[in-house]
Amino acid sequence: MRYFECHFETTEIFLRKIVIIGGGLAGLISSIQLIRAGISCTVIEKKSYPFHRVCGEYVSNEALPFLKASGLYPEELKLPQIKFLELSSVRGRSSKLSLDLGGFGISRFSFDYFLYRIARKEGVTFQINNEVTAINFSGGDFEIETTHGRRAADVVIGCFGKRSRIDVQQGRSFIRKRSPFVGVKYHVRTDHPDNLVSLHNFSGGYCGVCNVEDGMTNLCYLTHRDNLKENGDISAMEQAILFMNPLIKNIFTNSTFLFSKPEVINEISFETKAPLENHILMAGDAAGMITPVCGNGMAIAIHSAKILSDAVIAFCKDAIDRDTMENSYRRAWNREFSTRLWFGRNVQKLFGDTRLSTFAVNLARLSTPAASLIVRKTHGQPF
Numbered sequence: 009m010r011y012f013e014c015h016f017e018t019t020e021i022f023l024r025k026i027v028i029i030g031g032g033l034a035g036l037i038s039s040i041q042l043i044r045a046g047i048s049c050t051v052i053e054k055k056s057y058p059f060h061r062v063c064g065e066y067v068s069n070e071a072l073p074f075l076k077a078s079g080l081y082p083e084e085l086k087l088p089q090i091k092f093l094e095l096s097s098v099r100g101r102s103s104k105l106s107l108d109l110g111g112f113g114i115s116r117f118s119f120d121y122f123l124y125r126i127a128r129k130e131g132v133t134f135q136i137n138n139e140v141t142a143i144n145f146s147g148g149d150f151e152i153e154t155t156h157g158r159r160a161a162d163v164v165i166g167c168f169g170k171r172s173r174i175d176v177q178q179g180r181s182f183i184r185k186r187s188p189f190v191g192v193k194y195h196v197r198t199d200h201p202d203n204l205v206s207l208h209n210f211s212g213g214y215c216g217v218c219n220v221e222d223g224m225t226n227l228c229y230l231t232h233r234d235n236l237k238e239n240g241d242i243s244a245m246e247q248a249i250l251f252m253n254p255l256i257k258n259i260f261t262n263s264t265f266l267f268s269k270p271e272v273i274n275e276i277s278f279e280t281k282a283p284l285e286n287h288i289l290m291a292g293d294a295a296g297m298i299t300p301v302c303g304n305g306m307a308i309a310i311h312s313a314k315i316l317s318d319a320v321i322a323f324c325k326d327a328i329d330r331d332t333m334e335n336s337y338r339r340a341w342n343r344e345f346s347t348r349l350w351f352g353r354n355v356q357k358l359f360g361d362t363r364l365s366t367f368a369v370n371l372a373r374l375s376t377p378a379a380s381l382i383v384r385k386t387h388g389q390p391f
Contacts, residue, residue, distance in 0.1 A: 024324045027052065027152060027161040029140045029174065032061065032116075033309040034292030034316075035167035036123035039132040040080065041317035047324045049132060052154060054139040058121035061169075062191040062273040064216045065116060065226040066090060066205050068307040069109040070388045074314060082122045088113040088202040088219040093383065095372050096208045097365040100254040103372035104204075105379055109387060111205070111307075113220040115195065119306075140168070142177050145287045148330070163320055166290045167313075170276055170297055178286055182279035189213075189276040190236060193228040198263035200225045208259075209365035210250045211235070217259060224266065227259065230276065232360070242270060278353055283312075283341035284334050291316045296345060299352040304386055308345055311391055315340045344388065351385045 026042060028035045031053030042049045075081040091110045096102040128134065135156065142153040143164055150161040168174055175183040200206070205218040213231035220226050229250065239245035251257040276297070283295040292309035316337055323333040358368040372379040 024162040025160060026050070026163045026165065026320065026324070027150070027159065028165040028167055029143075029152075030167035030169055030172075030292075030294070031055075031057070031124065031134070031136075032120060032167055032169060032292060033123070033306055034294070034313040035165070036120065036127055037080070037310055037313035038165055038167065038291060038317045038320075039127045040078070040123065040130060041314065042320065042324075043127070043130050043132050045317075045321045045324075047321060050135060050159075051127070051132060052135045052138050052140055052152075054137065056136050057124045058117050060193070060195075060267075060271050061116040061120070062193045062228065062271050063116045063226075063306065064218070064228050065220050066111050066113055066216070066218045066304075066306070067310075068111045068304050068387050070390050071307040071310045072112075073390050074310065080123060080126065082114070082119070085114065085118060085122075085221040087221055090205050090218060091203045092205070094204055094206040095369050096206070096253060096255050097369045098209045098211055098253055098360075098362040099366070101366060101369050102255065103369050103379075105372055105376065105383060107205075108380070108384060109390070113202075113205070113218045113226065115220045115224065115226065118221055140174055143174060143286070143288060150287075163323065164288045165316060165320070166285070166288045166294045167292050167309075168294050170273065170293045172294070175294075178288070180281065180285055182277050182281055185277070185279055187275040187277040187279075188233045189278075190231050190233050191228065191273045191276050192231065192242060193226065193271040195220070195224045195266040196227050196259075196263035197223060197266065198225050198259060200259070206255075207359075208253050208256045209359055209361075209368075210253045210256060211362065212249065212360050214359045214365075215250065215253075215256050225263070227263070233274075242272070278356070280349075282338075284338045287330070287334065289316055289320070289334070289337055295341060296349045298345075298349055298386070299356040304348070304352075304388075307388065308348075311344065311388065312341060314391065315344065348386055348388065355382060355386065 026049035028051045031051045093105045138156045144151045150164045208215045212235045215229035281296045291312040298305045319333045319337040322328045358364045
């Protein structure tokens with residue numbers, strides 16, 4: 009058995025205390041899976057829904073069967089269906105590839121809020137505007153310290169995103185390495201095809217563009233912090249660095265920007281992480297962040313939450329002990345995602361550089377099978 013499959017038709021209530029830290033995709037999906045299995049859980053989220061997150065907002069269709077079967081796909085939003093990938097070099101030379109699985113575009117503002125409302129309706133408890141400051145495990149129990157007090161738990165699920173003070177408190181190895189990457193995101197209205205996700209290179213970074221719900225387009229880029237230091241502020245950096253790619257310049261100068269200021273996150277790390285730390289079960293970006301060049305972080309967050317919740321359900325029903333729960337999840341996570349994350353980190357080296365980005369675009373233009381293989385290697389199978 010690859011990992012524990014659990015079915016949700018139950019009226020029995022299991023009494024273990026489950027706390028999920030972070031109410032993003034992984035945390036929300038986990039909470040819904042648990043509550044449907046009769047397992048009470050609490051999600052602690054430091055912000056208040058709905059809110060924006062720095063994210064590419066493209067979901068690979070590998071997640072579609074699970075979302076639809078679980079009633080977690082927001083059909084009413086009539087989401088853009090993405091079938092093609094456009095690559096451009098730093099100088100604006102471009103190529104287009106067909107995506108085998110394809111995907112859909114949806115903002116985190118809408119998707120997270122949609123899942124949050126489902127979770128609330130089905131009985132998940134939420135502590136909103138509350139931040140976890142420390143987690144300690146002793147004698148089979150967790151003690152969680154938050155800005156609103158302490159609480160105990162039998163199982164803690166870590167879904168706290170790309171970078172958290174919990175990573176520091178837990179002494180995770182990746183947090184000790186400074187990261188040079190800064191993420192910036194806007195929503196705009198512009199002329200961009202619904203069926204296309206674009207990845208445009210510039211010196212020291214790359215910019216992803218895809219449509220989401222309500223006629224909006226997500227514009228999200230990753231840049232080296234030196235670009236920002238050398239130009240003083242985000243706007244000046246965009247004009248001096250990003251606009252050197254004429255395709256990016258065209259988007260910026262022919263769009264209506266919907267945010268008063270961009271969403272920004274500093275020190276985005278792509279270092280190797282672990283799906284289990286000090287008995288905390290990690291999911292989503294807390295377990296390992298796929299590079300934005302692969303555009304698959306949302307699908308991985310959803311899939312990792314499914315795998316994790318299956319193992320936790322088996323533990324709560326006393327089908328397995330804690331060691332088996334932890335080891336089965338770690339093995340399943342590594343089997344599904346570790347190779348993809350490694351591949352993504354290495355593919356990222358082709359981007360943000362004039363010579364290498366030109367090579368990547370030429371590869372897509374002249375050797376479509378090779379380029380398509382790279383795309384497949386960063387995507388999983390439908391689940």
